[in-house]
Amino acid sequence: MTDSSEIRRAVECLLFVSGAPLGTRDLALALECEEASVVSAAEELAARDPEVSGLRVQQVAGGWQMVTRPEYALAVARFVGKRAQKLSKAALEALAILAYNQPSTQPEIEAIRGVDSSGVLKSLIERNLVKEAGRRDGPGRPILYETTDGFLVYFGLNSLDDLPDQSVLESMLAETQSRVEERADEQFPASTDGNDSVSGGQEQAQGVEETLHISEGFEPEVVER
Amino acid sequence: MVIDLRQEAAPNSGFMVTLQKFEGPLDLLLQMIRSQEIDIYDIPIASVTDQYLFHLRAMEEMDLDVASEYLVMAATLIEIKSRFLLPKPPAPEQEEGPDPRDELVRRLLEYEKYRQVADLLHGHEDAQRLLHARTVELDPDDLPAVPSSSVTTLDLLSALKRVLQNVGDVVTAPVTTIPRQKITLRMKMAEMMRRVHESGSRIPFSQLFAAERTRPDIVMAFLALLELMRQFKIVAEQDQQFGEIFISPAVQVEQKALAQ
Numbered sequence: 001m002t003d004s005s006e007i008r009r010a011v012e013c014l015l016f017v018s019g020a021p022l023g024t025r026d027l028a029l030a031l032e033c034e035e036a037s038v039v040s041a042a043e044e045l046a047a048r049d050p051e052v053s054g055l056r057v058q059q060v061a062g063g064w065q066m067v068t069r070p071e072y073a074l075a076v077a078r079f080v081g082k083r084a085q086k087l088s089k090a091a092l093e094a095l096a097i098l099a100y101n102q103p104s105t106q107p108e109i110e111a112i113r114g115v116d117s118s119g120v121l122k123s124l125i126e127r128n129l130v131k132e133a134g135r136r137d138g139p140g141r142p143i144l145y146e147t148t149d150g151f152l153v154y155f156g157l158n159s160l161d162d163l164p165d166q167s168v169l170e171s172m173l174a175e176t177q178s179r180v181e182e183r184a185d186e187q188f189p190a191s192t193d194g195n196d197s198v199s200g201g202q203e204q205a206q207g208v209e210e211t212l213h214i215s216e217g218f219e220p221e222v223v224e225r
Numbered sequence: 226m227v228i229d230l231r232q233e234a235a236p237n238s239g240f241m242v243t244l245q246k247f248e249g250p251l252d253l254l255l256q257m258i259r260s261q262e263i264d265i266y267d268i269p270i271a272s273v274t275d276q277y278l279f280h281l282r283a284m285e286e287m288d289l290d291v292a293s294e295y296l297v298m299a300a301t302l303i304e305i306k307s308r309f310l311l312p313k314p315p316a317p318e319q320e321e322g323p324d325p326r327d328e329l330v331r332r333l334l335e336y337e338k339y340r341q342v343a344d345l346l347h348g349h350e351d352a353q354r355l356l357h358a359r360t361v362e363l364d365p366d367d368l369p370a371v372p373s374s375s376v377t378t379l380d381l382l383s384a385l386k387r388v389l390q391n392v393g394d395v396v397t398a399p400v401t402t403i404p405r406q407k408i409t410l411r412m413k414m415a416e417m418m419r420r421v422h423e424s425g426s427r428i429p430f431s432q433l434f435a436a437e438r439t440r441p442d443i444v445m446a447f448l449a450l451l452e453l454m455r456q457f458k459i460v461a462e463q464d465q466q467f468g469e470i471f472i473s474p475a476v477q478v479e480q481k482a483l484a485q
Contacts (some may be wrong), residue, residue, distance in 0.1 A: 019359030029465060073355035083354060084270055090248050091344065096342035112335055115249030115294045155349040169338050177265060
């Protein structure tokens, strides 16, 4: 196949029939054409005007997939019924940790979450979002886990690189922190007695009084009747 | 889950507290810190410890299972608090030891970092749930899987079936009693490896089984093949739909990849 508009229509057919994401190479093999023409055909489909079709093509898990447009989610939902349960907060946490530290062992995930994660891992494996990835050499030879292609598909990611860099995460964290501090400053303006409470060598020695002093200002989540 | 303790706790203690489900001690601490706009780098350890213990007691009163991790964290907080309370020797001002809260802060920040990712994933999840892909099962009899560049166990199985079909006559022809020959997986694996290496480059799947004469031989050879693939010693490739599956030593494929 060489005609580009013909390839585009054929790619559309294959994506329709497959349902699951198809790789560029697989598409090229089936259509007996260059991979580059598959990519441009799929990109054309992905960028197609929403007016043209209720379906769209998305790039996911290193391949291409045809899905319904979000605008018609309600209509489809009325027809399809209930989808699988959403992931729990614990499951999302475990996936987040694994996505950035793979392969990883259960104790390593638990060390960051601070809580037992065996049940969570089990259900993630059942949902094909996580799989075993051999064992780590060393005492006990613990099982290693990694995220699956199903993970990428589930979250609509093309690859793990779609997730923000570690450095971006750090700066997001710093931003949250400075917002918290700003709000705290508004609520409790800096003391006017000229005592610099942030720096200085005596900070540690004063630690207890200072912390107690600060804590007075904050109302705990407990209300006395 | 939000439990209102007003009814249960009010008569005795006069306290009212809204209890949420927490994902663990770090989650509980973070929520305390965030809701009260505490500077995470300067946690008022005394009051935070008290509140934390109060939460634990409330959970216990509710007969919620308080996981041991919560108790470990309680011990950590109390330990940090006690270190602040200990009188400090009048050390020279420069020689400050590490803040006992440092490790806790590091853990909280690390945890919160991944909480951000979890929130992000949650957003992706919501967006993706609005999209539906076709989920209709393809009829395996009339629609073979779209040609896949990676060979699946199913492909291997059908290739095995073809080999077994060809060998059918040979197996049934002579009717004599032959003492059972012991074929071990280890033997077959060594044999397979040798055959793959001898072939020089890649060897067609069917040819690999040409020397096998009996059903047990073929089955064991197939098992050996699977085991070798599992150990990444050999690699299977299929260039086109219904095409021959080729087996090659894993090293060779690596070299090819490097050469490219």
